[in-house]
Amino acid sequence: MTKSPEQLEHELKRRSKAAKLEIWGRVVSFTALIIIAAVVVAIIGFVASKGLATFTTNHVNLWSFLSGKDWNPSITDAHGKPEVGALSMIVGSFLITILSALVATPFAIGTAVFMNEISPGKGAKILQPVTELLVGIPSVVYGFIGLSVIVPFTRATFGGSGFGILSGTCVLFVMILPTVTSMSADALRAVPRYYREASLALGATQWQTIYKVVLRAATPGLMTAVVFGMARAFGEALAVQMVVGNAALMPHSLVDPAATLTSVLTTGIGNTVMGSLQNNALWSLALVLLVMSLVFNLIIRLIGRKGRLQ
Structure with missing residues (x-):
């Protein structure tokens, strides 16, 4: 038809x-x-509305909140103002984050170099499963290990209670190591092979090629891995809470008990009434955490963009 x-x-x-x-x-x-x-957007808006209530509803001065060293929202000082200084927790968070990143970076880059450049066959077969195993261990297990091993070791070696910045750094170092290692290995694998071949053809040794060519070409990716590990360390709560001491005091040494933003949040958020000054102050700490997470993400994007332009 x-x-x-x-x-x-x-x-x-x-x-x-x-x-x-x-x-x-x-x-x-x-x-x-x-x-x-x-x-x-809803998460950011909700945390911002709750966190800003400390300054809009309870009329706490922003600079006093960020620079104050005393944290006890249920008590007022001689001038009738609540003691909601978050500086000690901010300093504790940054100290643990920076120190753990400084310790983890050489181990992570060295492991990535061994897996990709020195022994890409046997090295990757052995170290890759180990790295993946470390990623899969829950945070509470790291905290229990730190509580049972690192805290007594710190107490016996350096004195004090064993709880503090040093113990938290040791725990976080192990926790962020697999993340930084995996991302560093990916950055090294992204370096074109002809970079290595050209360097070796010019008479450079293997170590000269790794140091002068491969690592320099992979620098943006390695920096991204380190910043990503710092972001992971800055937001870690449970494991740090178990070994840092949870004392909202300005740390004067690495072995003094201290507190981080996350440790104060996890220990105090369930013991406050919604809408009270104590609860709003904790939400303000959560807002600081959120802002720092956004800053870390912005830094990662800037580093990645710089690497693509190069």
Whole structure:
């Protein structure tokens, strides 16, 4: 039966099954993107509204909050103002984060170099499963190990109670090591092979090639790995809480008990009434954590963009 021109035109204009599936795929992807963006905006808005209530509702001075050393929201000072100084927790968080990153970086880069450049066969077979195993260990297990091993060792070696910045650094060092190692290995693998071949062809040794060529070419990726590890360390709560001492005091040495933003949040958020000054002050600490997480993400993006431009 011969089809009329109108029927042929209708069939040509009708979308095929593949085209319909493509449209549905775009709709689903766009919907998921909107939901994810809405969730992120809702989280940021919720934490910001709760955290800013300390300054808008309770009329706490922002500079006093960031620079004050005394943390006891249920007590007021001689001037009738609440003691909500967060400086000691901010300093404790940054100290543990920076020290753990400084200790973990040489081990992570050395492990990545061994797996990719020195012994890419046997080294990767042995170290890759070990790295993946460290990633899968829960935070509470790291905390128990630190409580049972690191704290007594610190107490016996350096004196004091054993709880403090040093113990928290040792625990976080092991926790962020697999993350920094994996990302460093990816950065080294991204270096083109002809970089190495050209260096060796010019007479450079293997170590000269690794140090002068491979590591320098992978510097943006290695820096991203370190900053990502610092972001992980800054937001860690349970393991640090178990070994740092949870004393909201300005640390004067690495073996003095201290506190971090996350440790104060986890220990105090369940013991306050919603809407009270004590609760709002804890939400302000959560807002500081959120802002620092955004800063870490911004730094990672800037480093990545710089690496692509190079």
